[in-house]
Amino acid sequence: MRTVTVSTPGKLMLFGEHAVVYDRPCLVTAVDQRMRVTIELTEEKVLMLDAPDVHVSGFVKPMDALGTGETPKGAQFVEVAIKNFLTKHPFSGGLKVSTASDFSSLFGFGSSSASTACVVKALAELSGKKMSQKQLFDISYKTVLDIQGKGSGFDVAAAIYGGTLYFVTGGKIIEPLKVKDMPLVIGYTGVKADTVTLMREVGEKMKAHPERVNRIYDAIAKLVEDAKGKMAEGDWERVGKLMDFNQEYLRDLGVSSEKLEALISTAKSAGAWGAKLSGAGGGDCMIALHPDGASGKRRIEDAITKVGGQVIHPDLIGAQGARVEA
Ligand code: MEV
Numbered sequence: 001m002r003t004v005t006v007s008t009p010g011k012l013m014l015f016g017e018h019a020v021v022y023d024r025p026c027l028v029t030a031v032d033q034r035m036r037v038t039i040e041l042t043e044e045k046v047l048m049l050d051a052p053d054v055h056v057s058g059f060v061k062p063m064d065a066l067g068t069g070e071t072p073k074g075a076q077f078v079e080v081a082i083k084n085f086l087t088k089h090p091f092s093g094g095l096k097v098s099t100a101s102d103f104s105s106l107f108g109f110g111s112s113s114a115s116t117a118c119v120v121k122a123l124a125e126l127s128g129k130k131m132s133q134k135q136l137f138d139i140s141y142k143t144v145l146d147i148q149g150k151g152s153g154f155d156v157a158a159a160i161y162g163g164t165l166y167f168v169t170g171g172k173i174i175e176p177l178k179v180k181d182m183p184l185v186i187g188y189t190g191v192k193a194d195t196v197t198l199m200r201e202v203g204e205k206m207k208a209h210p211e212r213v214n215r216i217y218d219a220i221a222k223l224v225e226d227a228k229g230k231m232a233e234g235d236w237e238r239v240g241k242l243m244d245f246n247q248e249y250l251r252d253l254g255v256s257s258e259k260l261e262a263l264i265s266t267a268k269s270a271g272a273w274g275a276k277l278s279g280a281g282g283g284d285c286m287i288a289l290h291p292d293g294a295s296g297k298r299r300i301e302d303a304i305t306k307v308g309g310q311v312i313h314p315d316l317i318g319a320q321g322a323r324v325e326a
Helices: 073-088 111-126 133-148 154-161 195-208 210-233 236-253 258-269 293-306
Strands: 003-015 025-042 046-051 056-062 094-101 164-168 173-177 184-188 274-278 285-289 310-312
Touching (some): 003 111, 003 154, 003 274, 003 285, 154 173, 258 293, 293 310
Parallel strands (some): 046 094
Antiparallel strands (some): 025 164, 164 173
């Protein structure tokens, strides 16, 4: 029986969260902590799934029942990704799927979108389909929308394309950027963000005060354009300033939290050029840009640890996108 393993990187939002759900651009980078999914073609027409990172073990469902009935939360993205792939590109038989991740699903590195992208890429390989990155993106993004109802797709794009991307809602633009040696520090709050709830709350604010929220989103979109240029120049001091401005708008939107603010202000006091939350807010990670090479980095990391944050060290920022491992 044929087997394939595909890996995809995790992601970190650099600029533009929330605004990107409403037709604005964002900047996202892929981090080299990877999700791996192995899929084996089997004869019996059932899906068998083990995903220990999200506490799913020995899940079995007939292939013709995918997308119906009960599914544990951790299995939903894999199941619906398979269903969406097979609707477009049917083949017979069953699938044995297992997932393994370098990173905790709690960090907000995008484990659901990373596993979705792995599944779609692995099925393309197994069925011998030559599919472009955009085609892989479209099936994976549909999967995220089917389950979450809302979302920009930036995380799926990071998982498939890798690198650092300028991205507009739904993949209207997915532009790889040339960015070198980003002096990034990542601090995890220890709190899992509830992205869907935060998007809903922000959506309610948009309904109640559309002018005010659209003004904030327009300002964030302008920051994203500035940051795109300054990142290409490697002007990290200016990019840091823009992070601070972006954070002010996110505070205005009401998505920051005490813990995020504590990590951000300690990073700033320790000399960071700028710092902000990364992702939906409410928890997950914050990011900062450090001056002074390794010593500046250590100073900020120590400060984050002292106030109870957990520093995360990916091997590489701007990591490679979806790739076949075996
Ligand atoms: C969540 O990590 C980022 C949001 O902008 C949602 C999305 O873009 O799908 C809040």
